[in-house]
Amino acid sequence: MKFMIYSKYIKLSSTNSNSGAIRLGGVHKQYAGVPQETLKGIDLAVAPEEFVCLIGPSGCGKSTLLRIIAGLEAPTTGAVEKPQELSMVFQSGALLPWLTVEENAMFGLTAAGKSKKEAAKETRPYIEMVGLAELAGKYPHELSGGQRQRVGIARALAVRPKVLLLDEPFSALDPKTTHELHEDLLTIWREQKLTVLMVSHLIEEAVSLADRVVLMKDGAIKETFNVPLPYPRRENGIAFHELVQKVRAAFFA
Amino acid sequence: MVSYPRSIRQSLYTLVLVPLLAVVAAVLLLQHFTAAVAPSHITIGMLAYALSATFIRLLIAYALALVCALPLSFWVTHSTSAERVLLPLFDVIQSVPVLAFFPVIIVFFAHYGLYSGAAIFILFVSMLWSIVFSLVGGLHSIPQDIKSVGALFGLRGFAYIDEILLPSIFPYLITGSLLAFAGGWNIVTVAEVLHTYLPGATASSDIVGIGSILVHAAASGDEQTFGIALVVLIATIALINLFVWQRLLKYAERYKFE
Numbered sequence: 001m002k003f004m005i006y007s008k009y010i011k012l013s014s015t016n017s018n019s020g021a022i023r024l025g026g027v028h029k030q031y032a033g034v035p036q037e038t039l040k041g042i043d044l045a046v047a048p049e050e051f052v053c054l055i056g057p058s059g060c061g062k063s064t065l066l067r068i069i070a071g072l073e074a075p076t077t078g079a080v081e082k083p084q085e086l087s088m089v090f091q092s093g094a095l096l097p098w099l100t101v102e103e104n105a106m107f108g109l110t111a112a113g114k115s116k117k118e119a120a121k122e123t124r125p126y127i128e129m130v131g132l133a134e135l136a137g138k139y140p141h142e143l144s145g146g147q148r149q150r151v152g153i154a155r156a157l158a159v160r161p162k163v164l165l166l167d168e169p170f171s172a173l174d175p176k177t178t179h180e181l182h183e184d185l186l187t188i189w190r191e192q193k194l195t196v197l198m199v200s201h202l203i204e205e206a207v208s209l210a211d212r213v214v215l216m217k218d219g220a221i222k223e224t225f226n227v228p229l230p231y232p233r234r235e236n237g238i239a240f241h242e243l244v245q246k247v248r249a250a251f252f253a
Numbered sequence: 254m255v256s257y258p259r260s261i262r263q264s265l266y267t268l269v270l271v272p273l274l275a276v277v278a279a280v281l282l283l284q285h286f287t288a289a290v291a292p293s294h295i296t297i298g299m300l301a302y303a304l305s306a307t308f309i310r311l312l313i314a315y316a317l318a319l320v321c322a323l324p325l326s327f328w329v330t331h332s333t334s335a336e337r338v339l340l341p342l343f344d345v346i347q348s349v350p351v352l353a354f355f356p357v358i359i360v361f362f363a364h365y366g367l368y369s370g371a372a373i374f375i376l377f378v379s380m381l382w383s384i385v386f387s388l389v390g391g392l393h394s395i396p397q398d399i400k401s402v403g404a405l406f407g408l409r410g411f412a413y414i415d416e417i418l419l420p421s422i423f424p425y426l427i428t429g430s431l432l433a434f435a436g437g438w439n440i441v442t443v444a445e446v447l448h449t450y451l452p453g454a455t456a457s458s459d460i461v462g463i464g465s466i467l468v469h470a471a472a473s474g475d476e477q478t479f480g481i482a483l484v485v486l487i488a489t490i491a492l493i494n495l496f497v498w499q500r501l502l503k504y505a506e507r508y509k510f511e
């Protein structure tokens with residue numbers, strides 16, 4: 001992985017990459033009224049179609065980093081290069097309660113100015129992909145937690161992103177639903193040829209899904225772990241267990 | 254399917270044009286509701302006429318309050334610095350009893366012969382703050398992730414207000430409106446009896462409405478008229494609550510975040 005070198009004199013820049021690559025150079029984030037920096041000079045490169053998982057203790061800045069990449073927050077200084085075709089799945093699902101499953105899923109398209117008819121046509125395959133075709137007319141309060149998160153994934157995919165960002169998307173779900181969604185996510189990642197950057201607080205989840213696990217602590221990247229295990233990964237296998245232990249040791253060091 | 258107006262044009266039509274047209278139509282209509290009705294001449298038809306006049310005044314005041322409350326609440330919550338200055342200021346203004354303004358307001362409106370205008374203005378002031386503070390509470394309660402969804406998909410300005418903010422605060426708008434109407438019904442008895450605030454005025458300066466009928470009937474000892482007017486007023490409020498507010502509150506459940 002080749003890291004971009006960024007000039008110290010670039011205070012802030014955000015550029016578009018044509019591929020699914022993400023490159024961050026010297027990204028700092030300082031909130032007003034907070035003495036410590038939330039992000040302390042993050043350098044990170046994610047290759048097209050790579051699956052990277054950011055892990056770290058609460059408050060280490062991983063969600064802030066994701067929000068900066070998504071364009072929801074600006075870095076204080078540093079450079080961000082990312083494709084315009086980028087979408088995000090939120091921890092809470094973040095569905096609009098007054099819209100049906102179908103309307104939520106096509107929200108990104110209607111927000112971009114597409115007609116409801118056109119947006120519905122384009123969204124239909126993604127609703128089917130996440131297995132919610134029969135629930136298209138239901139409202140979020142009528143769905144289970146897993147179904148809501150599936151709608152969030154369909155909404156993110158419907159805009160046909162090159163990069164999919166996920167902010168702890170499975171943290172509020174039961175183990176069975178989480179396992180099912182892990183499989184769905186891996187299938188979608190491969191079929192859609194997406195670059196995936198996911199935030200998680202679970203080491204096993206990160207090792208199970210990602211090509212690479214990036215450990216963050218105190219606003220900085222502490223260590224990066226490549227995961228050379230083939231899919232589907234056997235979570236009770238020795239290699240998997242050893243890698244989890246290695247990441248765990250660094251996490252708690 | 255969604256029945257909420259989703260485009261900017263629809264929202265402007267619903268929230269601005271309709272209330273403004275209602276104001277113009279109602280002001281023309283209210284020219285007929287000028288002189289108060291003497292209690293001894295009260296008939297059921299006159300009661301209905303007076304109730305309609307009062308209700309139209311409340312609707313106009315509400316429409317004006319809504320048109321002002323929405324931008325005010327968006328303005329207050331737009332930035333923390335604006336909120337730090339404006340919210341305490343609004344709190345002080347709304348704490349001043351609305352009737353304290355009334356003598357000054359009446360003199361101003363009476364100068365131009367707009368007696369109903371004085372009543373509407375006082376109702377407007379009494380309704381405004383219930384809606385503003387309710388909407389400010391609603392805007393604060395929108396989850397950060399929901400705001401992020403709008404930003405992520407490129408919604409800005411009016412589109413963001415239309416697609417994210419307005420539906421998000423809809424339950425708070427209903428609650429605030431309910432409180433505003435409750436306050437309006439409270440004030441209406443005073444707002445229609447103008448002569449007590451106008452130097453040298455008589456009961457003929459009062460405006461027709463259920464409030465002025467109640468006050469005149471009480472003042473002249475006409476217990477029968479007072480009783481009938483009171484029952485009509487209570488029944489109207491109860492029916493509006495049952496068929497409008499309760500239904501809207503139930504409908505607004507769909508707009509609430511879990």
